[in-house]
Amino acid sequence: MRIAVVGTGVIGASWTTLFLRYGHEVVATDPAPGAEARLRAAVTADQTRLTFTADLAEAVADAGFVQENGPERPDLKDEVFAALDAAAPPGTVLASSSSGLLPSRIQRACAAHPERVLVGHPFNPPHLIPLVEVVPGERTGEAAVEAAMRFYRGLGRRPIRLRRELPGHVANRLQAALWREAYSLVDRGAASVADIDTAIAHGPGLRWALLGPFLNQHLSGGAGGIAHVLEHLGPPMEEWWADLGAPRLTPELTDKITQGVAEELAGTAEAGLVAERDALLALLLDAKNRTDHL
Known part of the structure; x- marks a missing residue:
C-alpha cells in the first residue's frame, strides 16, 4: 500500500520506520526546512520505498492511507486537514496522531469527506509500542473505523476503539491519573522522585507491562478473582481514592520534580538509558508475541 506520512518529526519518523518494515511504500511530506534529511537520518528501515515531497497534495494524491502528525494546534490542523480533504482520494482514511x-x-475542516477522518493515536515510539487508539468523531463512518482497525492490525499493532471522545483519549488519561498522584506525593514530601520511579518500575509496572489493571486485579484475587478483590479491598480502596491528591503545577512543585529527576539521573548517560529501554522493550514484545495469552 502507498501510505502518506504528513509531518515527519519524531512520531512521523517512527511511523515511517514501521510502515517501511511492513513492506509499504511511503510518501512523506513536511514543509520544514531540512525535514527530509532529518527524516532519513531517523528512519531505521530500508529506505528504497521512501520518497519525500514538500508538496502535501502530491504526497496524498494516490495514498491508500494517510497518517498525519502535525503540531497540536487547531489552526494548523484546520489548514492541513482542509488540504488533505481536497487532495486525498475520497475513500482514503485520514488518521491523525x-x-x-x-x-x-478536526473534522470541521473537511467539507467534502468528514466521514473518513479519525484519530489514530500511537504511543511513542510507534514502531515499538503496539498500542494505537482509534477514535472516531461525530461524523466518522463505520467503514473508516473498520478500515483503520484492519490497517493497524496489519502492522502488528494492538488497536483499541474508543466509544466516546475524551480529551487525552484513554491511555493518556490513565497515565495522567498516575502522574497526578506521583506529583502529589512529591509535593507532600511523602517520597522522593527516585523512590516513586523505583516503586513503579520495580513493582506494579512490571505486571502492567504484561496485563492491564483489571486482569491484574483479577489474578490477585485467587479463586474468587476480581469479585473477591472488590469485596474485600474495595472499601479501603475507596478510602485511598478519597485521600488522593490534587496538586497544582506551581513553580515550587515544578522545581522539586525537575531537581528530583536531575538527582535521579546524576551520572547516567541518557542516550544509554534510552538505548537500554528500547532494547528491553523489543525483547519484551518479542517474548509476549511468543506466548498464547499475552
Whole structure:
C-alpha cells in the first residue's frame, strides 16, 4: 500500500520506520526546512520505498492511507486537514496522531469527506509500542473505523476503539491519573522522585507491562478473582481514592520534580538509558508475541 506520512518529526519518523518494515511504500511530506534529511537520518528501515515531497497534495494524491502528525494546534490542523480533504482520494482514511485534539474538532475542516477522518493515536515510539487508539468523531463512518482497525492490525499493532471522545483519549488519561498522584506525593514530601520511579518500575509496572489493571486485579484475587478483590479491598480502596491528591503545577512543585529527576539521573548517560529501554522493550514484545495469552 502507498501510505502518506504528513509531518515527519519524531512520531512521523517512527511511523515511517514501521510502515517501511511492513513492506509499504511511503510518501512523506513536511514543509520544514531540512525535514527530509532529518527524516532519513531517523528512519531505521530500508529506505528504497521512501520518497519525500514538500508538496502535501502530491504526497496524498494516490495514498491508500494517510497518517498525519502535525503540531497540536487547531489552526494548523484546520489548514492541513482542509488540504488533505481536497487532495486525498475520497475513500482514503485520514488518521491523525493527535494525542489531545478530538476528531470531531478536526473534522470541521473537511467539507467534502468528514466521514473518513479519525484519530489514530500511537504511543511513542510507534514502531515499538503496539498500542494505537482509534477514535472516531461525530461524523466518522463505520467503514473508516473498520478500515483503520484492519490497517493497524496489519502492522502488528494492538488497536483499541474508543466509544466516546475524551480529551487525552484513554491511555493518556490513565497515565495522567498516575502522574497526578506521583506529583502529589512529591509535593507532600511523602517520597522522593527516585523512590516513586523505583516503586513503579520495580513493582506494579512490571505486571502492567504484561496485563492491564483489571486482569491484574483479577489474578490477585485467587479463586474468587476480581469479585473477591472488590469485596474485600474495595472499601479501603475507596478510602485511598478519597485521600488522593490534587496538586497544582506551581513553580515550587515544578522545581522539586525537575531537581528530583536531575538527582535521579546524576551520572547516567541518557542516550544509554534510552538505548537500554528500547532494547528491553523489543525483547519484551518479542517474548509476549511468543506466548498464547499475552
